[in-house]
Amino acid sequence: MIQGVEIKKLVRHSDDRGFFMEILRDDDKLLKNFGQASLSKSYPGVIKAFHYHKKQDDIWFFPAGNAQVVLYDVREESPTKGETNVFYLGEDNPQILLIPVGVAHGYRVLGSSPAIIVYFTSQSYDPADPDEYRIPWDDSEINFDWSTKNR
Template sequence: MITIEGVVTKRLVKHCDDRGFFTEILRDDDELLARFGQASLSMSYPGVIKAFHYHERQDDLWFFPVGNAQVVLYDLRETSPTKGVTNVFYMGETNPLLLVIPKGVAHGYRVLGSNPLIITYFTTESYNPASPDERRLAWNDESINFDWITENR
């Protein structure tokens, strides 16, 4: 798989014992975000597809602490060597990853399984309702042409 330029993942480590577990998510010395803007939390129900959108000014960092997701990225950047490349990541409880999504890369996810999904995400800018940095594309946008259907194998 060709990874979209600027996309970074960080595998998380769980420290388990008989009481439960502890995991560091994001540290200031990880150097994953150019700067910190905002942290947010969202919940989605099973089967929901939240796609696609992209940003012109901010980078996102996604983490799914509860549930599992199929995450789809599509590089829209005109000057990127990976323009037109699609990446798919399976993330969540069974595969704890941090995913950095650069500005100009369309992104979305589908909730997998029969339980709700929680996403925690960090951005390099705070949300500004007077001038939101969010451009939307349909979940089935023809230029991306992604098939969200799970095939039985």
């Protein structure tokens, strides 16, 4: 796994009324600092990739829908530089994913329903100095094949 990436499996407590599930706790020790919580909706088949940050860590959670999440380590000093990790997150696999500074990340919505992502960052977004660096979804260095592999 890419150095610094962590995944936490979430536990649902279900009964006849529905369910309860904790997402992120301060004693998880995943974020160095709380900056912001945000929510986004993406439609089926949408690819949102790639970007990375130089100052902030992200934690991603997909409470609705499902997504193929792709990470690529762009950190020069990292022992896992150039490594790619793929995770399948969403309502069928409730987990949170810690994405450290310098790891490019993106996702593709799977299935026929939109995906909702809730994400937490270690810094608040600053429109005057955005900590977001873009890489095309089809970057030749990352060379990730986003197509579904029918088996």
